[in-house]
Amino acid sequence: MRWTGYPIGALLALALVTHVDAQALDDEFTEPTVEPADDADAPVDPATGSAPAAVSDPAAVSEDELPPTSGPRADNAPMAEIEVAETDARADGFRSGFAFGSYGRVAVASNLDGGLGRDADIVAFAPRIDEDVYFELELRRQDQLRGGARSFVVATVAFGGPLFHLDGDFDESIAVRNLFAMVTDAFTDGLSLWAGSRMWRGDDVYLLNFWPLDNLNTVGGGLDYSFLPGAHGDMLELRLVGGLARPNDPFHRQVTGAIPTAGFVPDDVVLLDRPRFTAGLKATFWPAGRQARSGLKAILYGEGHFLPDGERELEGGGTETLPRDEGYVLGAQLGGYIADSNTFANLFVKYASGLAVYDPFAVPFTTGSVLRTSRAKELVVALSANYEVGAFGLQLGAYYRWFRDADPNVFDRHSLAEGAIDVRPHVWFGDMAGLSLDLSYQALQASALDETTGQVVRGGITKIGIIPFISPFGRGTYTRPHIRLIYSLTIRDEDAQRLYSDDDPRSQQALEHYLGIGAEWWFDSSSYGS
Amino acid sequence: MTKRAPLFALLLSACVGGEAADVPIGEVATHVDDWRDEVMYQLMVDRFANGSAANDWRVNHDDQVLTAYKGGDWQGVIDRLDYLEELGVTALWISPIVRNVDTDAGIDGYHGYWAVDLEKVNPHFGDLATLRRMVEECHARNIKVVLDIVTNHLGQVFYYDINMNGTPDISIAGGYPVNPGDPGAGSRTPVTQITEYDPDYDARGVQSLTSLGEAGPAPIRFFDMPEIFRVPPQPEIFQRREAYNLRGRVIDWNDREQVVHGDFPGGLKDIDTTNPTVRSELIRVYSDWVLKLDLDGFRIDTVKHVEHEFWQVFARDVRARLAAAGKDRFLMFGEAFDGDDALVGSYTRPGELDSVFYFPQKFQVFDDVFANGGATSKIADLHAQRPINYGTEIQPGGIGIAPHRALVNFIDNHDVPRFLWRQPDTRALRAAMGFLMFEEGIPCLYYGTEQDFSGGNDPANREPLWWSDYATDGETFRWAARLIRVRKRYDALRRGEMRFTWTSDRTGDEEDAGVVAFERTEGEAYALVVINAQGNHPSATVFEGAAMAVGVPAGTVLADALTGDRFTVEPDGTVDVPVDAFQVRALVREAEYEAF
Known part of the structure; x- marks a missing residue:
């Protein structure tokens, strides 16, 4: 069975395990995501909660319509024909077998001064016009099982630049981003279970390469449950995730040598072992249902972060107790979309406290004896929007972030407010070529004074970019791949120049150029969404 | 903004x-x-x-x-x-x-x-x-x-590249027989240490030195160790040779030339x-x-x-x-x-x-x-x-x-x-x-x-x-x-002019041993300080019948701001103030007395 109505999230787990009254709703299958992603990179259609899966049809950006019936997934990603269940092709186009997908971007640029072009940003989530090389290769085995269930085994390998052909170093940076198995509709319709290592994400602000709400990288497991539509077609989906992360740094792990029990080689003794447990819960509500051609979406989101205590040895001798720590995130998102015109707007608000302010892979402190994060706070407000009509389109991304770090200092360069706004209008010339302008402004201000001027530490950067591009799969803001020529002019104000070390040429440069060529693609990739 | x-x-x-x-x-x-x-x-x-x-x-x-x-x-x-x-x-x-x-x-x-x-x-x-x-x-x-x-001076921001090899060295040389093979030659060349971080003072400026002898003023090379802030100094003038005296470390503290122009020990580079x-x-x-x-x-x-x-x-x-x-x-x-x-x-x-x-x-x-x-x-x-x-x-x-x-x-x-x-x-x-x-x-x-x-x-x-x-x-x-x-x-204790009223050459069992007394006067403000600077016995502002003359009129009653004890100036203008071992008294006019 699937529940109708909207019980509070806390009752969800109980409900899921006590009610297994099967009720097939094959035409409402929740597709495992076919979304492009990277460590902080993949574009997602913020109106719908998932990325456009390499679609050429602008209307196909809604996850409700996945998988697309046209575009690279159908054309470029043929699957092995391995039948498991009695059917291998459902009404939604699902096909059992192996699938391959990819997200990627690659670019090379000159600074028009004899050097390579590079990003020129001062804020955490900056306009992505001059971003670095990154790509993912995803191999997936997916099968239609008897009884309507489906299984998925997903492996995604990610690569970070620079590439061998640029630096001659035959050793790229590689990470396994996804490695999990998932089953959908196994015990009851609408229920998905997974375990493994997974990127777990929601909607992004594409122009800023930024996931304001859910953006977890964890080894653990989770479940999703979609309730039956309400009387007005309204729908509720709940997602729960939990997992561990234990970075290999002295804040989380310390290994020391000990006199061996036998022989001569010291034994390794793990002195400090504190994995962080992170749990996330997300409730998404579609007042008009997920299939509506236009509608709204509302999301409530929360995270809990928990770090056990531990003790580590200090370099100078003695030990130090690292106390237990915790934190939380509360967030909300409100979005509206019109699928036919590929138009949407999403507004995000997130508040984080304590440990949750810091990424699970980060060490909150590099110095000192204040070892709890309870003072840390973060507030994020973000906006993402897209509008398309005829040969014109307009993308918008913006965010504001207020961040206070964990130490008690009132004045601190790490305590800051920052933000960025990026507007990218497009115009299409025919169906395969277009031109984008990218206009952005980013600024930060820290709770500190510049020692030279005595003024508040701040800075602002304006960027003006021009991007002519080719889009083989046709029009659409989120149609990929794109093959691009990119020019961006960075204009630093004097304060921004002072943010750099005196020895850094950027401390003297008001203008910086970036002229390059690049490409971006995604198709049938990145199974992190719902 | x-x-x-x-x-x-x-x-x-x-x-x-x-x-x-x-x-x-x-x-x-x-x-x-x-x-x-x-x-x-x-x-x-x-x-x-x-x-x-x-x-x-x-x-x-x-x-x-x-x-x-x-x-x-x-x-x-x-x-x-x-x-x-x-x-x-x-x-x-x-x-x-x-x-x-x-x-x-x-x-x-x-x-x-x-x-x-x-x-x-x-x-x-x-x-x-x-x-x-x-x-x-x-x-x-x-x-x-x-x-x-x-x-x-600044910190040790550069070294003298005395041997001009581009790296900071400390070398020890000497101690060789003056005339090898001569059994009668007992003396040896002096053992010397040359440190390019902190070489000895040379009035000509630290000289470079090769195996053939001196080779002119030693180059200086700034360190580039940003991890310990050991980098060319700021403001920029201090990255130039002419900003320093470059004579090496002071070795004779009685030589004013060295004291003024020499590096401070520890390689602290003397500024010109x-x-x-x-x-x-x-x-x-x-x-x-x-x-x-x-x-x-x-x-x-x-x-x-x-x-x-x-x-x-x-x-x-x-x-x-x-x-x-x-x-x-x-x-x-x-x-x-x-x-x-x-x-x-x-x-x-x-x-x-x-x-x-x-x-x-x-x-x-x-x-x-x-x-x-x-x-x-x-x-x-x-x-x-x-x-x-x-x-x-x-x-x-x-x-x-x-x-x-x-x-x-x-x-x-x-x-x-x-x-x-x-x-x-x-x-x-x-x-x-x-x-x-x-x-x-x-x-x-x-x-x-x-x-x-x-x-x-x-x-x-x-x-x-x-x-x-x-x-x-x-x-x-x-x-x-x-x-x-x-x-x-008391204004007098802050701004008053200081005039000694009793000191002693005696440091033994004498009755005034260790006593130092002085007045502080600023206009009408007055204070008399009496201290016993030794700890062996009580002393007083008297010796062999001579008492301490003070600058306030006879009959003035002085109160010790630290104990409340009163002392009256005698008709001859003197006052006898006993002080225990290491005791400090601060006497003010009784009318101004406040207990502290």
Whole structure:
């Protein structure tokens, strides 16, 4: 069975395990995501909660319509024909077998001064016009099982630049981003279970390469449950995730040598072992249902972060107790979309406290004896929007972030407010070529004074970019791949120049150029969404 | 907010930069009326209080290690202002604030005397806003702030490439037989050590040396070790050869040429302060700090290692720049670590400094008399030299007091062993503190003295103050606080002219052994201070029937502000004041008496 109505999230787990009254709703299958992603990179259609899966049809950006019936997934990603269940092709186009997908971007640029072009940003989530090389290769085995269930085994390998052909170093940076198995509709319709290592994400602000709400990288497991539509077609989906992360740094792990029990080689003794447990819960509500051609979406989101205590040895001798720590995130998102015109707007608000302010892979402190994060706070407000009509389109991304770090200092360069706004209008010339302008402004201000001027530490950067591009799969803001020529002019104000070390040429440069060529693609990739 | 910051700037400013934007950088005022009213407290920032763990980089928490950063910072000073207020001090002398070479030869630059960038703050102690806020908080409590600065040298920012091989070397050579094979030749060539970090003084300038002999002035090479802030120094003039004297380390401290032009031991590179650009840059950067932070004074390090002409220009130009900004009576006192009273006093000549750190008194009075039981007549003898050796004219644009009446008195400091290391009897320390607080001049208490710290030579005398738990109920703390209250209460004890009424050459069982008595008079204000500087027996202001004559009329009743004891001036104008071993009395007219 699937529940109708909207019980509070806390009752969800109980409900899921006590009610297994099967009720097939094959035409409402929740597709495992076919979304492009990277460590902080993949574009997602913020109106719908998932990325456009390499679609050429602008209307196909809604996850409700996945998988697309046209575009690279159908054309470029043929699957092995391995039948498991009695059917291998459902009404939604699902096909059992192996699938391959990819997200990627690659670019090379000159600074028009004899050097390579590079990003020129001062804020955490900056306009992505001059971003670095990154790509993912995803191999997936997916099968239609008897009884309507489906299984998925997903492996995604990610690569970070620079590439061998640029630096001659035959050793790229590689990470396994996804490695999990998932089953959908196994015990009851609408229920998905997974375990493994997974990127777990929601909607992004594409122009800023930024996931304001859910953006977890964890080894653990989770479940999703979609309730039956309400009387007005309204729908509720709940997602729960939990997992561990234990970075290999002295804040989380310390290994020391000990006199061996036998022989001569010291034994390794793990002195400090504190994995962080992170749990996330997300409730998404579609007042008009997920299939509506236009509608709204509302999301409530929360995270809990928990770090056990531990003790580590200090370099100078003695030990130090690292106390237990915790934190939380509360967030909300409100979005509206019109699928036919590929138009949407999403507004995000997130508040984080304590440990949750810091990424699970980060060490909150590099110095000192204040070892709890309870003072840390973060507030994020973000906006993402897209509008398309005829040969014109307009993308918008913006965010504001207020961040206070964990130490008690009132004045601190790490305590800051920052933000960025990026507007990218497009115009299409025919169906395969277009031109984008990218206009952005980013600024930060820290709770500190510049020692030279005595003024508040701040800075602002304006960027003006021009991007002519080719889009083989046709029009659409989120149609990929794109093959691009990119020019961006960075204009630093004097304060921004002072943010750099005196020895850094950027401390003297008001203008910086970036002229390059690049490409971006995604198709049938990145199974992190719902 | 600057005009350049559009759009987001207003939002950003309202939400996070507000605190920093409220810091009144650049606003200055005159906070001092008469520097003799102040009681100074010298603190080493790294050792006073740790208020922020965020800057605890390279901190060594081992109590046995005192050559490393210990974690103190400017936030710690802010956090402990209640402690200082309870003690009663009214001016803080803080250790240097500028960025230092972080570590050198296994010792850290926690003290602040190894400057590498004169325009940046030392991040171990906090940031500019915190420092400015510290000054602001001090001023809110009527506490002034004096900054320790160095103009004589920078840290070890370069080495002399004597063998011109491009790397810093230390080599040992010699010890070879003069005539190998000659059984009668017993002598050997001298063994010499040549260090390119800190070579010996050479009046010609450090010379390069090859196997064939000397090869002209040695090149200098700046280090490039950003991980320890050991990089070419700032301002930019200090990256040029002409900014330095380049003569190597002082080896003969009696040779004035060496003292002025030689490197300070430890490879601290001597600045050529005769270079006009160097001079103007030093004036600029240090007066900039005053204007940014609203400082009230400079304690100037190693003044005897810099030529007098520099001080004439530096003092004049700094005063002028500050006065133009609205800051007057800015105190500049120098440190000449020397017992030569005339030499120390020479830096208060007309046009030079307002005052000096009174080292001759430290040696001849606090060490010889209070710590070692010497004759108190030495005190008067030294005092008699003040108008001779020290400036008697008010410095133009200075603090408004003639230097000989505004010397900065101290018992001990960070460069000498603490008093209790020399003399463990805390009664002797308290007697010395009585003299410090009631004599003429500006008293300066070294942090930790109030906590009976007893460390020996550097670095043992630089104990973290948190070892004391900032206790305010200790006998010495309460004694210091009481002395300061008495000093504040009576004008005569702060501003009065000092005239000795009794000292003694006797140091044994004699009835006046150890007694030092002096009057302080300022107009009608009057105080009589009587101290027994020895701890063997009670003494009095009499000897073989002769009593102490005082400057108040017969019949005047004097009350001891510290005990309430009364003494009446005899018809012959004398008064007999007994003092127990190491006792301090501060007598005021009975009508002005207040119990403390």
